Amino acid sequence: MKVLVLGAGVVGVTTAYYLARQGHEVKVVDRQPSVAMETSYGNAGQVSFGFSSPWAAPGIPQKAVKWMFQEHAPLKIQPKMDSNMGRFMMQMLSNCNPDSYALNKERMVRVAEHSRACINALRDETGLRYEDRQRGLLQLFRTEKQVEAVGKDMKVLEQCGVRHELLDASRIAQVEPALARVPGKFVGGLHLPDDQTGDCHLFTNRLADYCREKLGVEFMFNTTIERLTRVSGKVEAVHTSAGTLTADAYVMALGSYSPFLARDLDIRLPIYPVKGYSLTLPVVDDGGAPQSTVMDETFKVAISRFDDRIRVGGTAELASYDLSLAEKRRATISMVVRDVFPEGGDLAKAEFWTGLRPMTPDSTPIIGATKYDNLWLNTGHGTLGWTMSCGSAQLLSDLIDGRTPAINPDGLAVSRYAA
Structure with a gap:
């Protein structure tokens, strides 16, 4: 055919x-x-099967209001005369309830876990290498409230057979040694040992x-x-x-x-572009750089390791199909990588990029x-x-x-x- x-x-x-x-x-x-x-081209570099979660979640509407007044918020909305944006936001809000979240989470994890098996088999069959690492993902929490909230996600991970472990502050550096250089910033983390990283391009x-x-x-x-x-x-x-x-x-x-x-x-098709940004910077200190991927839960910024580069991806911006590079968004993801891995890479030599993620309301x-x-x-x-x-x-x-x-x-x- x-x-x-x-x-x-x-x-x-x-x-x-x-x-x-x-x-x-x-x-x-x-x-x-x-x-x-x-x-x-420039996505965050994480192949995060266990981290598959809906954006539409209970509490997101309240958080979105707070984020409007924060300099380094994970979500920004650029008001435009765009009926599609309004329709998308209303549909997304209708999914911000416990029942819809659980349903959508299960669907996402179902596809993601199948994808884990498929990419592993593909790599074995083709021999492809793409600066990939199979060392897991570490979701980092700055507050006890975030640790408490992740309990619901852990129940879904258990139901789907996804390996995971909740770590206290004393153990996160066992997974990512460079975090020992920034003591006191994180109260704990969720480790997903079977997640992967690499250069998607x-x-x-x-x-x-x-x-x-x-x-x-x-x-x-x-x-x-x-x-x-x-x-x-x-x-x-x-x-x-x-x-x-x-x-x-x-x-x-x-x-x-x-x-x-x-x-x-x-x-x-209820698909709307959600604009994301990334920085790619050269590694200058291997011991101060991530070894796999960390996700800063507070700012929704992912920091991934390639061979000799660090990819930092994050922020979500509703701005229709605008592909201009906003320096304010660069400031946010620069702040996060500087805060988490201050000695790992050279921000002065970073490549700044933006792309449109095709988001559905669920x-x-x-x-x-x-x-x-x-x-x-x-x-x-x-x-x-x-x-x-x-x-x-x-x-x-x-x-x-x-x-x-x-x-x-x-x-x-x-x-x-x-x-």
Whole structure:
């Protein structure tokens, strides 16, 4: 079967990999000159299966009001005349209750845990290296209130069989030795030993090379996808700047831009871009740098270790599709890495980057069929695109082939928004 994958970020390329492994003839189309040039380029570097949690949670509305008046808040809203932003915020608020949080958390962890198995198998099969480390993630708490609040997440982790350990202040330096240099800042941490780190841009490029050389996947770059046309309940063609493309099946993996193309087919995708920022700085003191990934719970900033670089990612900004670099956001993530690992990297030489995370109001990705027989969705992964990419892509390949899926797909398709 000929399959056309729309989008060459990490989700699109992993989708191509799993479909090609199943013997399909796969072509990937993207407007950029190479793979992983947008959201997948400078993400935080964490592959955080156990850290998969909905943004829409009880207490978030109250916190959001407080954050409006804080200089270094994890969430910022830029008021714009944008009805989509208002609709997204209302839908997100409707999920900020205990029942919805538990439901959405289970769905996310279900996909993430499957993704853990998939990326481990992919690495074994392909031999890919991408400055990866399998040393876990440490969520850091600055207050006792944060330690108490994580208890609900730990119950879900237990139900899903995710290894984890709550550490007191005296033990966090056993996991991340450099934290011994900043005593008294943290009262404890949640250690997820099976989480991973790495360079998502490097991973996606090397996987694309493997797909091209070993599996015969074709990539079309510098090609703008303009619109889709339909006939008799099926997608008929994709019209691009390079001409009209046809296939037996189509997969939309366009992240934050998926809603624009879906509108052509009268499909409403409740995806809104949440702007994130990152800094990449050279390591100057190995002993003062992280060895894996730490997440500062107070500021929602992740600090990950590559071979000789530190990637710092964080802040969430609702600003529509604005890709300008805001120095105030740089100040926040610079402050956090300076506070946690003051001797680890050289901030004066940091690369500043921003990208758009495709967020759904329930934080769960949209994976599966549509009302068109040959159109499939793999989008809306928010901040966890790389974390969930392999599991999402493998699941979608099962669904497209009509095989019994490796995990339960209930609640993952766009149909969950029908009501």
